[in-house]
Amino acid sequence: MRKPNVIVFGIDSLRRDFMSSYGYHRLTTPHIDKIASEGVLFENHFSPSIPTTPAYASMLTGMDCFGTDVVALRHQGGLGNHVKTLAEVLEDNGYNTTCVGFSNNPSSRGFQNYLDYEAWVADETGRCPKAENLNEVAIPELRRLNEEGKPFFLFLRHMDPHSPYLPPKPFERMFYDDDEKDPANDSMEPVYKFKPHADFLKSWIPEGVTDERYVTAQYEGAIAYMDVCIQNIFATVEDLGIEEETLIVITSDHGETLYEHDCYFDHHGMYDNCLVVPLIMKYPGKLPSGKRMKDETLIQDIMPTILDVMGIQTDIPFTGRNLVDVVNGKDLPQVSEFYITECTWMRKHGWRTPEWKLIQSLEPDFHFKPEIELYNLIKDPAENHNVAEREPEVVALLQKRMEDYIVRREAETGRINPIYTNVNYHGLGTGPFKSSEDAYNHLYLGSITNARKLQSK
Structure with a gap:
């Protein structure tokens, strides 16, 4: 019997409190919500070391920042050889591995294939269809991996909730119906006056925007747009007939600051809007359907959990916990601080x-x-x-x-x-x-x- 496949959606900068599956008042993630209803949703999942590089390092090694020795965005050197990545472990166990959208980063070490896509620069419409660009390379690769006949690990780094927030029509106004250039609204003034980031923000926020709610609505729209495009991937999995043998993991490296704490439209500041992230896992037969876990969990728990679901044993002394044990109600120490x-x-x-x-x-x-x-x-x-x-x-x-x-x-x-x-x-x-x-x-x-x-x- 072939070992199970795994597809990890590592969605950059996704706040769980902006997902409808986590109770957000706008319907931003209906397709991801359906996956959550068929699997396990972890209500209190945290990424303790931000930003991107240390967070993904923990996600893909099962270690905290002391274990990875990585804390900075601009990490000097590679990920140390004292740790082994999920891609390396799975390759050792006969898996084909592909990483989409995360090359040239030490945290993504060990994949056999790396594919990139445009996730930053707007097209001629002034918008960047990030998730569609990802699908253009990821869906053919998903089909190729399946045709190889070996179990596979496909890691997808979606960038839609990461600034610049540039969802295409109609998503750019899906959650906004006001005058974003109202001269009486001065909420964007402090944003434009913050010199370190002002030029970056002005390079993608349309000229003349005065309402911060418009920019926040772009973030909401980017999530909704991405959710629709992710459904294309779910449909391909269904079309290939591999739903029952594929573990789906949906998570994020960190959250995002929108208009809080003076850290406008970025992900710095150790406030909970940056530390709280989603974690949803679906694997029929191994994980229950429609279960919501209130236990506090951490990003380093993801790798040991994936390996357990896939029936792979290692002698790695993870700092993360196996969440299958948590889901099954085993008496384990709680993460309280x-x-x-x-x-x-x-x-x-x-x-x-x-x-x-x-x-x-x-x-x-x-x-x-x-x-x-x-x-x-x-x-x-x-x-x-x-x-x-x-x-x-x-x-x-x-x-x-x-x-x-x-x-x-x-x-x-x-x-x-x-x-x-x-x-x-x-x-x-x-x-x-x-x-x-x-x-x-x-x-x-x-x-x-x-x-x-x-x-x-």
């Missing part, structure tokens, strides 16, 4: 519990935020009220828990915490910033083309 890191445009780390979020800067950031932030997630789930000065005992307690965890993981891995060593995360070669003014004046994203180059590095 965890270490978080960010190394995109700011270098920070922190500690999250069900009640509290501690964010601690390791150098001044370009948003001029305080060194210590503390949020009560029960009373203030949107994380708008920093109570660090009012709750010094809580700050000290969480700092102690974080520091104890760092010491333990450094001892277990024999390596220094990578958030301490990645001082050149911005690629400027200048070391830690001495002030927020210094960071603000030196960090610059630029145009869409520059942003794409940054991702490719």
Whole structure:
């Protein structure tokens, strides 16, 4: 009997709270919702180390950032040989492996085939049909892999929810019916005044837009458009007759900031809008249908779970858990608190519990935020009220828990915490910033083309 196939939808920058399957008030993901109704949906799934590079490293190795030694977007060097990727393990077990849309990144090491597609630059309509561009290369590859007669692993990195948000018609106005250029609306003024990212945002937001809700609606429309296109892939799986032997995994590397926390239309800031991501798994017979799990789960749980579903055993000491055991109700330790890191445009780390979020800067950031932030997630789930000065005992307690965890993981891995060593995360070669003014004046994203180059590095 042939081993099961696996298709992983690694959807970049997808917030779970903007998906209708997770209760969003707009119907953004009806086709993904159907998959969720036929499989298992994890309601409280987190990506603790953002952005893209460390998140995918954890997803595709089953390790936390201490295990991968990766925390920065601009990771220096390859993924260390001390870890083995999911693609490498599956190839060792007779799988054909293909990665779509994620070449030239250390986190995607080990695939046999890499295919790329246009996911940044608009076409002659001013829009970028990212998911259709992906389908043009992914669906023929899916058919080829099936024809090979061997089990396969197909990894699809969708980019529609990643800025620039450029869904084609009619999705660009699917959730917006107002005047986006209303001169009386000044909500976009702070966006355009944020010098580090202003030129990038102006390079794809239509000239004259004054309403931030219009840009947020583009994000919503991009998700809805992508969902429709993903249905094409589900239809191909059905047409090939391999639904019963294919594990479907739908997840994301991190969320997105829209108009919150002054981190406009990007994914930096360790607030929950960036840390919360979806996880949906469907595999008939092995995983139950229509089950929703409330347990907190982490991105490093994905690889050991996939291997268990596929019946593959390894001696890898994962830091992630096998979620099949969680789904089946086995008595396992709960994930109640965890270490978080960010190394995109700011270098920070922190500690999250069900009640509290501690964010601690390791150098001044370009948003001029305080060194210590503390949020009560029960009373203030949107994380708008920093109570660090009012709750010094809580700050000290969480700092102690974080520091104890760092010491333990450094001892277990024999390596220094990578958030301490990645001082050149911005690629400027200048070391830690001495002030927020210094960071603000030196960090610059630029145009869409520059942003794409940054991702490719």
